Amino acid sequence: MILVGKIVLGMAGLGLAGAGVLCSDGFVRVNVTEKAAQGVHINVIAPAVLAPMVVRLAPIAARFAGPAAFPDSPSGIAQAAQQIRRQLPMIDAALASLRYADDFTLVDVDAPGERVHVAKSGASIVVDVDDPAASVHVSAPIRALASSIHQLAYATP
Amino acid sequence: MRCSIRSRTRIAQVFCLLAAVMMSLAASAFAAPAERYLHVNVQDPATSANVRVNVPLSMAEQILPAIHDPELQNGMISLHNPDLKRLDLRAILNAVPTAPDNEFVTVDNQDANVRVAKSNGNIIVHVIDKQRQDQKIDVTVPIKVADALIATANNGQLDVAAALRALNNASDILLVTVRNSSRRVRVWIDSRNTQ
8 A cells, every 4th residue: 555655656746747847948828819700719838848849840740741731841941940040140149138138028010900019028928919810929938939949940851 | 131132122123224224225236237228110100000129239239249141240230332431430430529519511402401410429410311202310329339330340341239339338319210201210229128
Protein backbone atom coordinates (compact mmCIF):
# COMPACT_ATOMS: atom_id res chain seq x y z
CA MET A 1 0.00 0.00 0.00
CA ILE A 2 2.84 2.34 0.91
CA LEU A 3 4.62 1.43 -2.32
CA VAL A 4 1.51 2.28 -4.38
CA GLY A 5 1.25 5.56 -2.50
CA LYS A 6 4.90 6.35 -3.32
CA ILE A 7 4.37 5.53 -7.00
CA VAL A 8 1.24 7.73 -7.15
CA LEU A 9 3.10 10.52 -5.36
CA GLY A 10 6.05 10.16 -7.75
CA MET A 11 3.77 10.26 -10.79
CA ALA A 12 1.91 13.28 -9.40
CA GLY A 13 5.27 15.00 -8.82
CA LEU A 14 6.37 14.15 -12.34
CA GLY A 15 3.08 15.51 -13.70
CA LEU A 16 3.47 18.71 -11.70
CA ALA A 17 7.08 19.14 -12.84
CA GLY A 18 6.02 18.55 -16.47
CA ALA A 19 3.21 21.08 -16.12
CA GLY A 20 5.71 23.51 -14.59
CA VAL A 21 8.09 23.10 -17.53
CA LEU A 22 5.23 23.50 -20.02
CA CYS A 23 4.02 26.69 -18.33
CA SER A 24 7.48 28.13 -17.68
CA ASP A 25 7.54 30.25 -20.84
CA GLY A 26 3.92 31.37 -20.59
CA PHE A 27 1.24 30.74 -23.19
CA VAL A 28 0.60 31.60 -26.80
CA ARG A 29 -2.98 32.66 -27.37
CA VAL A 30 -4.59 32.90 -30.78
CA ASN A 31 -8.19 33.95 -31.12
CA VAL A 32 -9.73 34.36 -34.57
CA THR A 33 -13.37 35.25 -35.04
CA GLU A 34 -14.75 35.55 -38.55
CA LYS A 35 -17.63 37.99 -38.71
CA ALA A 36 -19.51 36.23 -41.50
CA ALA A 37 -22.84 34.55 -40.62
CA GLN A 38 -21.27 31.09 -40.30
CA GLY A 39 -17.81 32.35 -39.63
CA VAL A 40 -15.15 30.26 -37.98
CA HIS A 41 -14.14 30.87 -34.41
CA ILE A 42 -10.73 29.57 -33.39
CA ASN A 43 -9.40 29.93 -29.89
CA VAL A 44 -6.07 28.29 -29.12
CA ILE A 45 -4.17 28.59 -25.88
CA ALA A 46 -0.94 26.61 -25.99
CA PRO A 47 2.19 26.53 -23.85
CA ALA A 48 4.75 28.81 -25.47
CA VAL A 49 7.48 26.24 -24.87
CA LEU A 50 5.86 24.14 -27.62
CA ALA A 51 5.96 26.93 -30.23
CA PRO A 52 9.62 26.43 -31.31
CA MET A 53 9.00 22.66 -31.53
CA VAL A 54 5.93 23.21 -33.74
CA VAL A 55 7.92 25.56 -35.98
CA ARG A 56 10.71 22.96 -36.16
CA LEU A 57 8.30 20.18 -37.06
CA ALA A 58 6.23 22.19 -39.58
CA PRO A 59 8.63 21.72 -42.54
CA ILE A 60 8.92 17.99 -41.80
CA ALA A 61 5.14 17.68 -41.60
CA ALA A 62 4.79 19.57 -44.88
CA ARG A 63 7.32 17.24 -46.54
CA PHE A 64 5.54 14.11 -45.34
CA ALA A 65 2.07 15.41 -46.16
CA GLY A 66 3.18 16.00 -49.74
CA PRO A 67 2.51 18.84 -52.15
CA ALA A 68 -1.21 18.02 -52.39
CA ALA A 69 -1.77 18.94 -48.75
CA PHE A 70 0.45 22.05 -48.71
CA PRO A 71 1.06 23.15 -52.33
CA ASP A 72 3.28 26.17 -51.49
CA SER A 73 4.61 24.95 -48.19
CA PRO A 74 8.20 23.78 -48.81
CA SER A 75 9.13 26.66 -51.09
CA GLY A 76 7.24 29.12 -48.86
CA ILE A 77 9.11 27.96 -45.75
CA ALA A 78 12.45 28.05 -47.58
CA GLN A 79 11.75 31.60 -48.76
CA ALA A 80 10.64 32.73 -45.31
CA ALA A 81 13.72 31.11 -43.75
CA GLN A 82 16.02 32.87 -46.19
CA GLN A 83 14.41 36.26 -45.57
CA ILE A 84 14.46 35.80 -41.80
CA ARG A 85 18.13 34.71 -41.80
CA ARG A 86 19.05 37.98 -43.52
CA GLN A 87 17.25 40.04 -40.88
CA LEU A 88 18.07 37.82 -37.90
CA PRO A 89 20.60 40.15 -36.19
CA MET A 90 18.06 42.97 -36.34
CA ILE A 91 15.21 40.75 -35.09
CA ASP A 92 17.39 39.47 -32.23
CA ALA A 93 18.35 43.01 -31.23
CA ALA A 94 14.72 44.15 -31.35
CA LEU A 95 13.40 41.22 -29.32
CA ALA A 96 16.22 41.46 -26.76
CA SER A 97 15.52 45.14 -26.12
CA LEU A 98 11.77 44.51 -26.09
CA ARG A 99 12.15 41.95 -23.33
CA TYR A 100 13.57 44.56 -20.97
CA ALA A 101 11.43 47.49 -22.15
CA ASP A 102 8.47 48.86 -20.19
CA ASP A 103 5.02 48.08 -21.54
CA PHE A 104 4.14 50.29 -24.49
CA THR A 105 2.03 50.50 -27.65
CA LEU A 106 4.27 49.92 -30.65
CA VAL A 107 1.77 50.49 -33.45
CA ASP A 108 -1.81 51.69 -33.44
CA VAL A 109 -3.69 52.03 -36.71
CA ASP A 110 -7.16 53.43 -36.57
CA ALA A 111 -9.05 53.64 -39.85
CA PRO A 112 -12.78 53.46 -40.59
CA GLY A 113 -13.74 49.82 -40.10
CA GLU A 114 -10.19 48.72 -39.30
CA ARG A 115 -8.07 48.71 -36.20
CA VAL A 116 -4.60 47.30 -35.64
CA HIS A 117 -2.91 47.40 -32.28
CA VAL A 118 0.54 45.99 -31.54
CA ALA A 119 1.80 46.33 -28.00
CA LYS A 120 4.35 44.99 -25.60
CA SER A 121 2.50 43.81 -22.53
CA GLY A 122 4.43 42.13 -19.74
CA ALA A 123 6.69 39.52 -21.30
CA SER A 124 4.51 39.21 -24.40
CA ILE A 125 3.79 40.84 -27.71
CA VAL A 126 0.09 41.36 -28.23
CA VAL A 127 -1.42 41.91 -31.67
CA ASP A 128 -5.07 42.83 -32.14
CA VAL A 129 -6.56 43.24 -35.60
CA ASP A 130 -10.18 44.13 -36.13
CA ASP A 131 -11.60 44.58 -39.62
CA PRO A 132 -14.98 43.96 -41.26
CA ALA A 133 -14.05 40.33 -42.08
CA ALA A 134 -12.60 39.13 -38.78
CA SER A 135 -11.10 40.02 -35.47
CA VAL A 136 -7.80 38.46 -34.53
CA HIS A 137 -6.01 38.46 -31.21
CA VAL A 138 -2.54 36.96 -30.86
CA SER A 139 -0.37 37.14 -27.80
CA ALA A 140 2.99 35.41 -27.63
CA PRO A 141 5.79 35.52 -25.07
CA ILE A 142 8.85 37.32 -26.48
CA ARG A 143 11.23 34.52 -25.44
CA ALA A 144 9.22 31.88 -27.29
CA LEU A 145 8.92 34.21 -30.27
CA ALA A 146 12.70 34.60 -30.40
CA SER A 147 13.38 30.86 -30.33
CA SER A 148 10.57 30.16 -32.86
CA ILE A 149 12.05 32.72 -35.27
CA HIS A 150 15.47 31.06 -34.89
CA GLN A 151 13.93 27.67 -35.63
CA LEU A 152 12.16 29.08 -38.69
CA ALA A 153 15.34 30.83 -39.90
CA TYR A 154 17.20 27.52 -40.05
CA ALA A 155 14.26 25.40 -41.13
CA THR A 156 14.92 23.20 -44.15
CA PRO A 157 11.89 21.79 -45.90
CA MET B 1 13.56 52.79 34.02
CA ARG B 2 10.29 52.60 32.02
CA CYS B 3 10.77 56.21 30.94
CA SER B 4 14.27 55.46 29.63
CA ILE B 5 13.00 52.47 27.58
CA ARG B 6 10.28 54.68 26.10
CA SER B 7 12.72 57.38 25.13
CA ARG B 8 15.07 54.80 23.55
CA THR B 9 12.17 53.34 21.60
CA ARG B 10 11.27 56.82 20.36
CA ILE B 11 14.86 57.49 19.31
CA ALA B 12 14.91 54.15 17.46
CA GLN B 13 11.62 55.08 15.74
CA VAL B 14 13.03 58.44 14.65
CA PHE B 15 16.18 56.71 13.31
CA CYS B 16 14.07 54.18 11.43
CA LEU B 17 11.99 57.00 9.92
CA LEU B 18 15.12 58.91 8.93
CA ALA B 19 16.63 55.77 7.41
CA ALA B 20 13.45 55.16 5.42
CA VAL B 21 13.44 58.75 4.14
CA MET B 22 17.15 58.53 3.22
CA MET B 23 16.60 55.22 1.43
CA SER B 24 13.67 56.53 -0.59
CA LEU B 25 15.68 59.64 -1.53
CA ALA B 26 18.64 57.47 -2.56
CA ALA B 27 16.35 55.18 -4.55
CA SER B 28 14.86 58.11 -6.45
CA ALA B 29 18.36 59.56 -7.05
CA PHE B 30 19.73 56.29 -8.40
CA ALA B 31 16.54 55.26 -10.27
CA ALA B 32 17.00 54.54 -13.96
CA PRO B 33 16.06 57.50 -16.14
CA ALA B 34 12.63 57.27 -17.73
CA GLU B 35 12.56 55.56 -21.13
CA ARG B 36 12.27 58.03 -24.00
CA TYR B 37 10.11 57.30 -27.02
CA LEU B 38 10.20 58.36 -30.64
CA HIS B 39 6.61 58.94 -31.74
CA VAL B 40 5.31 59.09 -35.28
CA ASN B 41 1.76 60.14 -36.01
CA VAL B 42 0.27 60.10 -39.51
CA GLN B 43 -3.24 61.42 -40.01
CA ASP B 44 -5.23 61.33 -43.20
CA PRO B 45 -8.17 63.73 -42.77
CA ALA B 46 -9.81 62.49 -45.98
CA THR B 47 -10.22 58.91 -44.70
CA SER B 48 -10.01 59.66 -40.94
CA ALA B 49 -7.14 57.16 -40.79
CA ASN B 50 -4.71 57.61 -37.96
CA VAL B 51 -1.43 55.72 -37.59
CA ARG B 52 0.55 55.97 -34.39
CA VAL B 53 3.97 54.41 -33.90
CA ASN B 54 5.96 54.56 -30.67
CA VAL B 55 9.51 53.25 -30.49
CA PRO B 56 11.65 53.32 -27.34
CA LEU B 57 14.87 55.16 -28.23
CA SER B 58 16.92 52.51 -26.40
CA MET B 59 15.40 49.88 -28.72
CA ALA B 60 16.16 51.95 -31.81
CA GLU B 61 19.75 52.39 -30.56
CA GLN B 62 20.16 48.63 -30.23
CA ILE B 63 18.52 47.80 -33.58
CA LEU B 64 20.42 50.32 -35.72
CA PRO B 65 23.88 48.70 -35.51
CA ALA B 66 22.28 45.34 -36.37
CA ILE B 67 20.92 46.63 -39.69
CA HIS B 68 23.23 45.81 -42.58
CA ASP B 69 22.00 47.44 -45.72
CA PRO B 70 23.96 49.08 -48.54
CA GLU B 71 22.54 52.44 -47.40
CA LEU B 72 22.85 51.84 -43.67
CA GLN B 73 25.87 50.13 -42.12
CA ASN B 74 26.77 50.11 -38.41
CA GLY B 75 24.29 52.88 -37.69
CA MET B 76 25.69 55.15 -40.41
CA ILE B 77 23.78 56.35 -43.48
CA SER B 78 25.78 56.91 -46.66
CA LEU B 79 24.91 60.01 -48.65
CA HIS B 80 24.91 59.32 -52.37
CA ASN B 81 23.85 62.78 -53.51
CA PRO B 82 27.01 64.35 -55.00
CA ASP B 83 25.87 67.86 -53.99
CA LEU B 84 25.59 66.77 -50.37
CA LYS B 85 28.93 64.96 -50.54
CA ARG B 86 30.65 68.14 -51.70
CA LEU B 87 29.29 70.08 -48.72
CA ASP B 88 31.63 70.32 -45.74
CA LEU B 89 28.90 69.61 -43.17
CA ARG B 90 31.41 69.48 -40.34
CA ALA B 91 32.66 73.02 -41.05
CA ILE B 92 29.09 74.33 -41.35
CA LEU B 93 27.91 72.69 -38.12
CA ASN B 94 31.04 73.78 -36.25
CA ALA B 95 30.18 77.37 -37.07
CA VAL B 96 26.53 77.15 -36.03
CA PRO B 97 26.79 76.80 -32.20
CA THR B 98 28.79 80.00 -31.80
CA ALA B 99 26.62 81.99 -34.22
CA PRO B 100 23.80 84.14 -32.77
CA ASP B 101 20.17 83.11 -33.32
CA ASN B 102 19.40 84.14 -36.85
CA GLU B 103 17.87 83.16 -40.18
CA PHE B 104 20.78 81.84 -42.25
CA VAL B 105 19.19 80.77 -45.49
CA THR B 106 16.16 82.11 -47.32
CA VAL B 107 15.18 80.77 -50.72
CA ASP B 108 12.01 81.92 -52.44
CA ASN B 109 11.32 80.64 -55.91
CA GLN B 110 8.39 79.27 -57.88
CA ASP B 111 8.97 75.69 -56.64
CA ALA B 112 9.50 76.24 -52.94
CA ASN B 113 10.18 78.62 -50.09
CA VAL B 114 12.96 77.47 -47.79
CA ARG B 115 14.12 79.02 -44.54
CA VAL B 116 16.94 77.74 -42.33
CA ALA B 117 17.45 79.37 -38.95
CA LYS B 118 19.06 78.86 -35.58
CA SER B 119 16.88 79.40 -32.54
CA ASN B 120 17.31 78.36 -28.87
CA GLY B 121 19.94 75.71 -29.55
CA ASN B 122 18.01 74.21 -32.47
CA ILE B 123 18.43 74.27 -36.22
CA ILE B 124 15.03 74.98 -37.72
CA VAL B 125 14.12 74.32 -41.35
CA HIS B 126 10.83 75.50 -42.87
CA VAL B 127 9.94 74.38 -46.36
CA ILE B 128 6.84 75.22 -48.36
CA ASP B 129 6.77 72.93 -51.38
CA LYS B 130 4.60 74.73 -53.93
CA GLN B 131 4.64 71.79 -56.32
CA ARG B 132 2.99 69.47 -53.80
CA GLN B 133 -0.22 71.24 -52.87
CA ASP B 134 1.66 73.80 -50.76
CA GLN B 135 3.05 71.08 -48.52
CA LYS B 136 4.60 72.58 -45.39
CA ILE B 137 7.55 70.86 -43.76
CA ASP B 138 9.01 72.00 -40.45
CA VAL B 139 12.10 70.28 -39.11
CA THR B 140 13.68 71.07 -35.76
CA VAL B 141 17.02 69.48 -34.93
CA PRO B 142 18.84 70.22 -31.66
CA ILE B 143 22.37 71.39 -32.50
CA LYS B 144 23.79 68.64 -30.24
CA VAL B 145 21.99 66.04 -32.35
CA ALA B 146 23.23 67.60 -35.59
CA ASP B 147 26.78 67.57 -34.14
CA ALA B 148 26.42 63.90 -33.22
CA LEU B 149 25.31 63.14 -36.79
CA ILE B 150 28.71 64.15 -38.15
CA ALA B 151 31.04 63.91 -35.13
CA THR B 152 32.36 60.41 -35.83
CA ALA B 153 31.12 59.98 -39.39
CA ASN B 154 33.33 60.08 -42.47
CA ASN B 155 32.64 62.57 -45.21
CA GLY B 156 29.47 61.55 -47.04
CA GLN B 157 28.09 59.69 -44.03
CA LEU B 158 25.71 60.50 -41.19
CA ASP B 159 26.01 58.74 -37.83
CA VAL B 160 22.34 58.05 -37.04
CA ALA B 161 23.18 55.87 -34.02
CA ALA B 162 25.09 58.73 -32.38
CA ALA B 163 22.25 61.11 -33.22
CA LEU B 164 19.79 58.75 -31.48
CA ARG B 165 21.99 58.70 -28.37
CA ALA B 166 22.06 62.50 -28.42
CA LEU B 167 18.28 62.61 -28.85
CA ASN B 168 17.93 60.35 -25.82
CA ASN B 169 19.60 63.07 -23.75
CA ALA B 170 17.68 65.95 -25.36
CA SER B 171 14.51 67.42 -23.88
CA ASP B 172 11.04 66.71 -25.28
CA ILE B 173 10.94 68.06 -28.80
CA LEU B 174 8.77 68.13 -31.91
CA LEU B 175 11.21 67.09 -34.63
CA VAL B 176 9.21 67.03 -37.84
CA THR B 177 5.80 68.16 -39.03
CA VAL B 178 4.56 67.71 -42.56
CA ARG B 179 1.22 69.14 -43.54
CA ASN B 180 -0.59 69.11 -46.83
CA SER B 181 -4.20 68.82 -47.88
CA SER B 182 -4.23 65.02 -47.64
CA ARG B 183 -1.83 64.16 -44.82
CA ARG B 184 -0.42 65.32 -41.53
CA VAL B 185 2.76 63.78 -40.17
CA ARG B 186 4.35 64.51 -36.83
CA VAL B 187 7.54 63.05 -35.35
CA TRP B 188 8.49 63.91 -31.80
CA ILE B 189 10.24 62.68 -28.69
CA ASP B 190 9.04 62.51 -25.11
CA SER B 191 8.84 60.13 -22.16
CA ARG B 192 5.25 58.94 -22.70
CA ASN B 193 4.83 55.35 -23.84
CA THR B 194 1.67 56.12 -25.82
CA GLN B 195 0.10 58.96 -27.82
